[in-house]
Amino acid sequence: MEQFKGLLNRAKELAVQTAQEIGRSGTPDRESPSTGLSPAASLSSVQSIEARVGRFKTELRGSHINLHNLKRLAFHGIPDCGNLRAIVWKLLLGYLPLTPDDWATELAKKRTTYHVFCQELIVDPKRQEQDGEGLAGGGAPGNGAERRAVESEPVEDHPLCLSQTSKWNTYFKDSEIMVQVERDVLRTHPDMHFFTGDTTEAEAHREDMKRALFMYAKLNPGLRYIQGMNELIAPLYYLFKTDAQDPHAAQYAEADAFWCFMELISDFRDHFCQQLDNAQTGIRATIRRLMHVLQYHDRELWHHMEVVHKVDPQFYAFRWLTLLLSQEFAFPDTLRIWDTILSDPHGRMDCLLRICVAMILNVGPILRQGDFTVILKTLQRYPPVDVNVLLQRAAEMPPCSVVLGARV
Amino acid sequence: MAVELQPTESAIDFTLKILLLGDSGVGKTSLLTRFAHDNFDEQVASTIGVDFAVKKLSVYDKRVKLTVWDTAGQEKFRTLTTTFYRGAKGIIMVYDVSRPDTLLHLEEQWMRELELHGTEADAVRMVVANKVDVGDARRVSWHEGSDFARRHGCLFAETSAKTNIAVANAFEELVLKILETPSLLEDAGLRSGTVLLDSPQSGYGVYDYCYC
Numbered sequence: 001m002e003q004f005k006g007l008l009n010r011a012k013e014l015a016v017q018t019a020q021e022i023g024r025s026g027t028p029d030r031e032s033p034s035t036g037l038s039p040a041a042s043l044s045s046v047q048s049i050e051a052r053v054g055r056f057k058t059e060l061r062g063s064h065i066n067l068h069n070l071k072r073l074a075f076h077g078i079p080d081c082g083n084l085r086a087i088v089w090k091l092l093l094g095y096l097p098l099t100p101d102d103w104a105t106e107l108a109k110k111r112t113t114y115h116v117f118c119q120e121l122i123v124d125p126k127r128q129e130q131d132g133e134g135l136a137g138g139g140a141p142g143n144g145a146e147r148r149a150v151e152s153e154p155v156e157d158h159p160l161c162l163s164q165t166s167k168w169n170t171y172f173k174d175s176e177i178m179v180q181v182e183r184d185v186l187r188t189h190p191d192m193h194f195f196t197g198d199t200t201e202a203e204a205h206r207e208d209m210k211r212a213l214f215m216y217a218k219l220n221p222g223l224r225y226i227q228g229m230n231e232l233i234a235p236l237y238y239l240f241k242t243d244a245q246d247p248h249a250a251q252y253a254e255a256d257a258f259w260c261f262m263e264l265i266s267d268f269r270d271h272f273c274q275q276l277d278n279a280q281t282g283i284r285a286t287i288r289r290l291m292h293v294l295q296y297h298d299r300e301l302w303h304h305m306e307v308v309h310k311v312d313p314q315f316y317a318f319r320w321l322t323l324l325l326s327q328e329f330a331f332p333d334t335l336r337i338w339d340t341i342l343s344d345p346h347g348r349m350d351c352l353l354r355i356c357v358a359m360i361l362n363v364g365p366i367l368r369q370g371d372f373t374v375i376l377k378t379l380q381r382y383p384p385v386d387v388n389v390l391l392q393r394a395a396e397m398p399p400c401s402v403v404l405g406a407r408v
Numbered sequence: 409m410a411v412e413l414q415p416t417e418s419a420i421d422f423t424l425k426i427l428l429l430g431d432s433g434v435g436k437t438s439l440l441t442r443f444a445h446d447n448f449d450e451q452v453a454s455t456i457g458v459d460f461a462v463k464k465l466s467v468y469d470k471r472v473k474l475t476v477w478d479t480a481g482q483e484k485f486r487t488l489t490t491t492f493y494r495g496a497k498g499i500i501m502v503y504d505v506s507r508p509d510t511l512l513h514l515e516e517q518w519m520r521e522l523e524l525h526g527t528e529a530d531a532v533r534m535v536v537a538n539k540v541d542v543g544d545a546r547r548v549s550w551h552e553g554s555d556f557a558r559r560h561g562c563l564f565a566e567t568s569a570k571t572n573i574a575v576a577n578a579f580e581e582l583v584l585k586i587l588e589t590p591s592l593l594e595d596a597g598l599r600s601g602t603v604l605l606d607s608p609q610s611g612y613g614v615y616d617y618c619y620c
Contacts, residue, residue, distance in 0.1 A: 180482070183433045183454075190451035227432065227482040228456045274484045312491045318457035327453060373475070376460050 053081045056088065065091065065098040074343035075395070077336055077388070083245040085335065089236070092342040093263040095256065107252070114255035118211060121218045123170045174218070177225050181213045184230040192331065194238060208254035209237055215258060216265075226272040231326045233261045235335060264324075267348045271322045286349070287317050289400065289408055293357050296403045301364050309372045316379035320356050328359075333387045340391050346399040350408050358394040420464070422597040423473045424586055425495050426579070429518045430502035431510040432481030435538040438569035439502065440478045443579050448570055455480045458492050467583055474583065483517075493525035497592045498582045499533045501562070503553075506545040511537075511556060519560065530592055532585045534563040536578055541568040 056078070059070050070091060078085040090096040097106050159168045185206050189195045196202060212233060217225040240253035240260075249256065265272070276282035291313055295302045305311045319327060324341060326334045337355065344351030360367070362385060367375050400408045428436040437452050437459065444461040459478040464471065477492055479485065501518055503510040514535065522533075535557040537548065550566060557564035563585060565578035586592050 180432070187451050187454050190449060190453060196451055226484050227454050227480060231453070231456075272484070314491065315458050315460065323456055327456070373462055377462075380460060 049079050049081065052077075052079050053084065056084055060087065060100070063099065063101065065100070067091070067098055068345075071343040071345060074339050075345075076340075077391075078339045080332075083243040083249065085339070086239045086243045086246075086249065089239065089338075089342060090256065090260060093260045095260050095263060107256075110259055111252050111255045114215070114258055117215055117219065121215060122211075123167055123174060174214075177217045178210070178214055180227075181210050181217070181225050181230070184227055185210045185213070188230045188234050189331065194242075195234065205237070205241065208241075209233055209257070212237070212254050212258040212261065216261065220269075223269060223273055228322050229261075229265070229272070231323045232265060233257055235326060235331075235338060236260045236264070238331075239335070264342075268322070268324070283318065283322065284314075286321055286353075286408075287313050289404060290317055290321070290353050290356055293353055293400050293403050294360055297357055297397065298361060298364065301360070301368060304368055305360075305375055309370075309375055311372060311375050311379075315376055317356060319380075320359070321352065324352060325355065328382045329385075329387060336387050337391065340395075346401060347408070350400045351394070353400045353408060354394040354397045355391065357397065358390050362390055362393065419471060420473045420597070421470045422593065423475065424497045424583065424592075424596055426474055426476045426498040426500060426582065427493065427496045428476065428478045428500050428502060429514075429522070430481060431504075431507075431513050434481065434502045434504040434507070434510050435569050436478050436481065436502050439500075439536070439538060439567065439575060440476055442569040442572060442575045444476065446572075448572070450570075457485065463579075465580070465583060467580070467587060470587070472583060472587075474579070476579075490525045493522070494527050495595075496526065497528060497531055497586050497596065499526070499531055500536050500578070500582065501533065502536045502538050503548070504539050505537050505548045505553070505566075506539055506542045508547050511548055511553065515556070515560070528592060530589050532563065532582055532589060532592070533561070534565065534578065534582050535560070537564070537566045539568060539570070540566045540573060541571045 052073075055073055056070075059065065059073060070088065074088050074092060078088050087096070091098065095110070096103055157163075157166050157168060161168050163169060188206075188209070193199070193202060195205060209230065213225055213229055216229070217223075237253055237257035240256045241250055243250045243253070270276045270279070270281040271283045271286065273282065277284055279285065291302060291306065306313065325337055328334075329337065341348050341351045341355070359382065360379070363378050363383065366378050366383075370378065397403075428440060430436055432454065437455050438448060440459070440461055441447050441449070441452070444463045455478055457480060461476050461478070463474045463476060465474060466472070477496070479492060499522060501514045503514055535553065537550070537553040540546070553566065554564045563581055565574055565581065567574045567578055569575055
């Protein structure tokens with residue numbers, strides 16, 4: 001298994017190198033028509049990377065990007081070439097506007113806003129007290145509001161103050177969130193040096209992700225931080241931080257990942273919300289919908305799993321759905337799967353459900369012959385698979401909204 | 409040695425479901441990995457939903473299949489997986505000896521959760537103090553842990569999944585105690601009336617569990 005992953009990663013590296021060489025030497029074909037290929041012909045396996053990169057570059061060149069066309073391309077996989085995937089994901093997530101002329105202004109605005117959030121919302125009463133005493137009027141900009149508040153009530157606020165407006169009270173509540181975020185960020189992709197270990201780089205990466213998740217928790221007090229959010233921000237941050245083509249973008253990876261995470265999770269945030277666990281939009285309802293779609297495709301298999309062997313779908317699908325499959329496959333495969341989820345014309349949730357069904361059907365022969373233990377082990381530790389085959393299978397299914405007769 | 413790991417025979421006398429409960433980061437997944445695969449990773453991804461492993465043991469002349477269930481520690485996930493509690497014969501409640509709050513939460517949260525969702529009134533409960541390898545960072549003593557376990561009628565063990573201290577031992581103690589509890593074996597596939605009468609008492613911080 002490890003060996004397999006190693007080979008896969010090596011193959012990906014080679015592909016990236018090749019693509020980068022092509023990117024340096026070749027001039028993309030301006031005249032090549034925008035893709036009008038059938039899904040089967042657009043499959044990554046039958047096209048050269050050069051041709052695929054060329055199509056993306058053509059699509060991104062205009063003064064107004066056609067999102068529909070871009071989605072059609074990205075659905076079949078974005079080549080690991082330079083920062084292509086980073087740019088396309090930012091477009092698919094609506095972070096970059098479709099008019100490239102506005103990118104610089106829009107990015108500057110968003111990055112500044114994030115910076116201001118950090119300054120305003122990270123409360124450090126010790127520092128503020130010091131600032132208030134000795135450095136009135138000085139210090140970093142953006143702390144003015146905080147400092148004024150401290151100055152106006154210098155006596156009432158202290159570490160044991162229970163008042164809702166107490167800076168110390170907020171500080172202690174924040175520390176609880178931070179401890180939880182820290183514990184999980186430390187455990188993000190323990191097999192990747194980018195995230196794990198004592199190197200200065202890995203530590204800096206973890207600091208960035210911690211702050212971004214903390215900011216999300218502060219700005220979404222109804223949800224705060226829920227375990228698993230670290231797994232969702234990790235691919236975004238990784239992609240933006242490793243942008244070798246645009247060092248300026250890499251420098252702002254934290255802010256960019258924060259905004260893209262906000263957008264990504266907006267479609268799935270109800271899965272994280274405990275109050276909605278039993279609601280129509282909560283995780284239980286989504287798992288029920290998944291089972292309905294599975295019944296549509298293979299009723300017998302569903303019966304064997306859930307009725308005969310009593311495998312509660314929560315035991316495997318809960319993680320699949322809440323983490324958008326980010327813990328089920330090798331990291332490069334997760335990126336490939338997310339290309340498709342982010343660009344599916346029927347929506348991200350619809351796409352996610354179809355991929356999950358394809359995963360079950362794909363190991364159908366093992367499941368059909370297995371008992372409770374075999375079924376659960378297979379689905380909790382999914383066997384190595386060519387994700388392109390899996391995604392193709394999912395792409396051939398009718399939209400879940402059609403199968404269920406309702407929007408998902 | 410009464411307990412022998414991994415019997416080679418495929419026939420199983422009975423199957424027991426064991427749960428691991430406790431706060432996020434106390435080492436539930438690491439205990440499971442150490443026990444089931446004799447392995448330890450410094451960092452493991454946080455468990456989302458539930459995880460599951462199977463381990464076969466021979467206890468005296470009985471072949472036992474343990475299905476060990478690991479769950480997410482964060483509050484949000486507690487109510488989700490109530491089916492996870494169904495039919496559990498043994499419950500391992502884990503705390504981290506360097507974080508006193510994790511012991512406190514066993515009482516305040518995890519035991520309540522168990523009362524609410526557990527289906528076996530006689531299920532054997534064990535408190536496990538994990539990470540005893542931390543040295544000076546230790547904040548909960550053996551006495552505090554064992555007093556707590558005794559007050560709640562639980563077995564007690566101190567373990568380190570990292571340095572492999574007493575992990576298998578803890579699981580074995582739990583299994584032996586389940587085997588001494590006839591009501592727990594009724595639907596576990598064991599031939600009726602077969603109860604072990606002469607299991608040895610271990611001196612390793614284990615208190616008698618009253619099931620009369």
